[in-house]
């Protein structure tokens with residue numbers, strides 16, 4: 001009887017592990033992008049770059065907005081907020097960054113907004129809802145049909161498809177390359193791991209999966225060697241992310257070592273749970289800015305940049321955090337305890353950061 005019981009327990013355990021294990025199907029092109037060559041120009045790191053985002057929500061036809069995989073506006077907008085925190089070093093989890101990595105932790109100076117003008121010049125809330133009567137969306141169907149029907153010009157917009165992705169990946173993105181067709185040049189993420197709170201599911205319920213995929217879209221690779229499958233000789237090509245043999249899962253205790261160094265498993269380009277991700281490095285920031293200046297330079301002086309002063313015809317108007325202060329009104333250093341976010345529409349939101 002004991003053996004029989006064991007036989008039942010193990011498969012359930014394996015299934016639940018599989019559900020929570022992050023996998024990313026990043027697409028690298030054989031033609032090298034600016035990531036891997038030496039002809040890149042020096043990036044100007046002093047300017048904030050704002051990228052208009054177009055969300056494509058692939059949902060079952062019978063789902064109303066806010067139901068099932070047809071995510072609410074609030075859920076989608078929470079993902080924009082997470083991106084703006086993560087790429088500006090304003091993420092609450094940053095306080096968990098180990099001291100040894102603080103000197104290389106970067107404010108990437110990149111911000112995101114929901115597009116307010118579509119590629120035809122019409123007003124939009126930045127969201128396209130796409131009914132699709134299938135239990136899952138295969139990567140092939142996305143490539144052959146959905147991406148081509150829904151993308152906006154990726155030279156000016158970041159397209160993020162949200163779908164019940166089949167095939168084992170929680171998300172994927174194409175690294176920058178001239179060889180990627182325009183309609184594939186974006187990010188795809190599983191609907192249950194989008195945004196913060198709400199319908200997002202643990203352990204990827206803080207929006208960092210999208211941050212990770214957007215990192216790929218901006219040319220950043222995994223922090224370990226995921227090209228040749230595990231070694232200490234090749235990794236992401238970035239100097240200030242330590243050599244790392246393999247990816248980490250769950251929420252490892254600090255420190256962890258491989259390749260004779262302390263591993264930066266809390267970097268957004270690793271696979272650990274959302275709650276345990278906390279930083280980008282200066283090297284990764286530099287690469288992203290180089291990619292924008294070389295491979296995605298239409299994003300600079302973008303004529304489609306979001307106009308937050310215009311009225312959005314449906315749902316609520318996007319808000320933007322303009323400052324975060326502590327209870328005494330001083331600029332917040334994101335210590336634990338109360339912090340107050342001030343938005344551009346004059347509203348404020350109090351958040352409590354728990355170490």
Ligand SMILES: [Zn+2]
Nearest residue numbers: 024026212222
């Ligand atoms: Zn990845």
